[in-house]
Every structure is written in structure tokens, then in C-alpha cells.
């Protein structure tokens with residue numbers, strides 16, 4: 529029983545380190561292959577493959593299902609706002625998280641090529657300092673009312 533807890537903690541911290549760029553995806557893939565049998569009690573075969581071969585978003589979902597982040601899992605993950613008030617509310621929520629040292633504003637991550645849907649609007653990238661999740665908040669522009677998306 530103790531062993532299961534240990535491997536879960538190790539697995540979670542490896543995924544978080546991979547998000548924060550402290551560990552290469554290849555190392556994570558090698559580790560889960562080495563520990564495939566032990567991990568079978570934690571994750572399904574499909575989840576195993578998503579961590580091994582999938583996108584950053586795939587790994588993020590597996591991590592969420594094992595241990596939702598106490599800081600950012602309550603934030604909206606993918607929402608196009610229906611009015612300006614919703615946008616300002618989300619912006620305020622993110623700013624408060626930055627001020628309290630839970631998140632930080634970052635440059636566009638190198639692994640993230642472009643703004644969703646090629647929208648020609650500005651945005652801000654936020655990184656959760658607890659789990660390494662990255663969000664983009666797009667500013668309202670004309671008929672577009674802004675959005676928040678967890679991109680990885």
C-alpha cells in the first residue's frame with residue numbers, strides 16, 4: 529500500500545517538473561515505461577499512452593485526475609466570455625492570484641505557437657507556480673468578448 533502512495537507522488541512530481549521545464553518529456557516517458565506495471569493501479573492504459581505520447585494538454589488532464597491543483601483547478605479552463613463583466617471577473621481573479629504569489633505572468637511559452645483560432649487580439653500568459661499550468665487570457669476586441677484557456 530505504501531508503495532502505491534510513493535509511486536503516485538513521484539509520478540505527480542515528475543509530471544509537474546516536466547511542465548515547468550525542469551525535466552525533459554523524454555525522461556518522463558522513460559520513467560513511466562520503467563514503472564508501467566506499478567502505474568497500472570493508478571492510471572488506465574489509455575492514460576499511460578497519453579502521458580507517453582500525448583500533448584502537454586493530455587498530460588495535464590491525467591495529472592488533474594490524479595491530483596487537482598489546489599491553486600488553479602478552480603479557475604475556468606476554457607471559456608469564451610459572454611459579456612465584458614465575465615472577462616473583468618476572470619482578469620481580477622488572475623490578478624489576485626499573481627498578487628498573492630500563486631501565479632506569475634510569463635512570456636509566450638516556446639512550445640506554444642500561436643493564439644487559438646489565429647485571433648488577432650492581445651493576451652496575457654499566466655503560469656501556476658504550484659503545478660506549472662499555463663493559461664492565456666485574451667483581451668476583448670470588437671465583437672469578441674475575451675476568453676481564458678488553459679493551454680498546457
Ligand SMILES: [Zn+2]
Nearest residue numbers: 597600656659
Ligand atoms: Zn496549478
